[in-house]
Amino acid sequence: MEKIQGRHTPLRRSLWIVGIYLLVGWLWITFSDYLVQQWFPDPETLSRVQTYKGAFFVLVTALVLFLSLIRQFVSDRTLLSLNVRQQEEIRELNQFRESVIERANVWINVLDPEGRVVLWNKAAEDISGYPREEVMDSDAIWQWLYPEEENRVRIRERANEILRDEGEVVGYETWITTRNGRERQLSWNSRSLRNDAGEITGSIAIGQDITDIREAENTLRWRERQLSTIMDNLPGMAYRCRYDEFWTMLSVSNGCLELTGYEPHELVNNSLVSYAKLIDEACNETILRTVESAIGNAEPFSIEYPITRKDGRKIWVWERGRGVEGEGELVLEGIILDISDRKELEEELSELATRDSLTGVLNRREMTRILEEEIARAKRYDRELALLWIDFDHFKAINDDHGHAAGDPC
Template sequence: MNHSKRSGTPVTRSLKVALAYLVVGGLWILFSDAAVEQVVSDPEMLTRLQTWKGWAFVAFTGVVLYLVMLRQFHRDREMLDHQLGQQEEIRRLSQFQQSVIDNANIWINVLDPQGRVLIWNRAAEEISGFSSDVATGSDSIWEKLYPDPDYRAWVLERVSRILSGQEEVEGLETTIATRHNGERAIAWHSRSFLDSAGRVAGSIAIGMDVTESRAAESALKARERQLSTIMDNLPGMAYRCLYDDYWTMKFISSGCRELTGYQPEDLVDNRRLPWSDLVFADDAANVTAAVEDAIGSAEPFSVEYRLHRADGQIIWVWERGRGVEDGGGMVLEGIILDVTERKELEARLSEMAAIDPLTGQFNRRETERILQEEVARAERYHRKLAVLWVDLDHFKNVNDTWGHAVGDEVLRSISLRLAESVRTVDTLGRFGGEEFIVVLPEMSVDEAWEVAERLRGRIADEPVRVSFGMALDLTISIGVAVYPDHADSADTLCNLADKAMYQAKEQGRNRTIVFSGVSGSTESGEIQHLGTPAGKSDGA
């Protein structure tokens, strides 16, 4: 364009060349003839020189014309080559548009400086539902894509800023209204481009349909919220930890705060302290063994142990989990629940199962269990063990005379006195009715008889006061049997002590008798002690 302006049109250029030729030819004729006439006077020679001068002018002008035409042909050839190159470039651009732009699986469109669509590829047609004929060369496509006026105004403002070169966008998401498929979410990457003069020639935009991915993200977030809600409302704590010496936590649910008193972030990656520091020291080995056994057999594990809370309280927890492979390593996943109340209830139930509800002493079953353990211990360490069989004298008369309520008061009072009169290592149990058993570890025959006499004396010397103000005088009869002097089993010891107690009854009550074989035992070395309180009748 600039070259044409400098040189003029072909007609003008031709006229200039012809005029220049005429001027040069005329000047040549005028000046060359005059010069020849001044030099040569001979007419024949003058004619010959003028002929040669004419041929010289023709030769000169021929050479000049040749050079001019050669230069022009070169220029024409260059222009032709340039035109052919442009045509090839246009062809290649066309192929590029067809092969790349039109066949791209992402939306590509080009806008002119006025915001009209110049290029609208096949992906744009498929996503929007609007053909290239509808989209190009008109502003109506904006109304179709963004029917809401306010939203459309916001979009066009961004387009205007891009076309003016004020803004480039990456990942800008808009929601378009399609022709057939409802709304679609499109993420845009757009910028302006310049022409050869450096002016904005339009903008190019690439759009990616992110509708499905955003729907998947939304669903994932919803599932994460649901999972978080479930985790936060678990009755305890969910966790994921490494299978290492510290049980290094990688994830802990918010239930950690209520369970341990620590924030989850305090324990994750051992930031404040490792989980292993919370486990009660005496239980750590059992926990490790339970987890190792479960992993070795590829089964879930369940284990109960004590835990140190942040406030210093010790609680019982139940942990259920299993080992899973994670990137070539082993991790543990599971839940941990606070079972302190259940453990306390179990302890109370166990205590209730072992305690006589009337007297508060061990019941028969628990007393027999303890006696079995003490006999086994005495046998292992070659020690003595004594059993006292205690029975209230004439207790039936108390019930018949004063009623069972008073009888219960008497039993509670008697059991309390007996419990206060023995060592902490001794065991007092109610065997039923008005009968009690006292287990005395490491007691010889003489020592057991002395203890029995002390018990009998205290009961006989201290009347029992009941609720209506009466003081009842009561006595007890006691039978004594000792391991291994009299028997080598718990059952036999009880039977022999019971028989000695009945001997005490037969001999007048309110006395202590060590088993002597009178009722069937013939063991050597057996002795008999009779105890009768002063001032009391044997038949009391």
């Protein structure tokens, strides 16, 4: 490749042209003189022909020289115009590059092979607090950003590996100390730079300040742990489910096992059974209407209904939830509590309020209420009403003679 390029250098090209010109001129003079002498033996005629021959040679030489100069001038003009355009494109490219680098919202710096800063953009200034006037053409920034020696040596060695072309860095996270003493966490991408000859001329590093991102992630993880702890200790089952005919559970708390007898993973996505299968079929229509009405009014819903546990035992539950938009679909979020004890207590209280605790027959208040309803119904439909009255004779004597303790078993 070097020999081919050398053959076309201006000096060699000029020497070739001169050599060819001398050879052609010598051949022309030698052979033309010989032919003219053979064709025109008369001295006077020979003299005139020699004059014409010389004039012709000068004319041809001038024409060739003229064409060569014209071709060279056109070529030079084309090259000059191309060079001007290239210079303009390079200038625009440099302006664009500098504009992009300066306006980038990420830290960009370039180091020379000795680790000295040769480029330091505005984001690097803003994040580190060090202006470019203080860091350019210096490697002091390493000590400023990483004051702890062991950490600085480790990171500097990583940068030297890039300068030795021993790989590149992607997502390498470090903590830096800014000029005001604050610590910031950055994620780095870095690689070596090469010239046209393939030689390493330095390295470029792009850093993103991820301090706020990491703090937000830590806060989110803490809140998730806190929420998980709260949900796992709730008396019942917190849930998130699809608004479909199966009430497909997307997530449930660990209280699912105690409430339904099923492990959470057995209910999620209807893996083993759908929640709709646990609900008493007679209640499905009522539940659906209640939920539809609440969603239509953008209100939470509350409803009580029985379910059948995995062990076959029926319990009563109270559910409170509301519809929310999640991942492009309407879902339900809420909590379900076991209210079986409360239901039993309500039934006991209802029994005590309407029946005699000793005999189990209706008490006076409930009997009066029922009689009033039946009398009103008989009047409304114009029909007769019958009442059976049973009296136990001499029962009072037993209580009087032997006491109520003996009379109750009777």
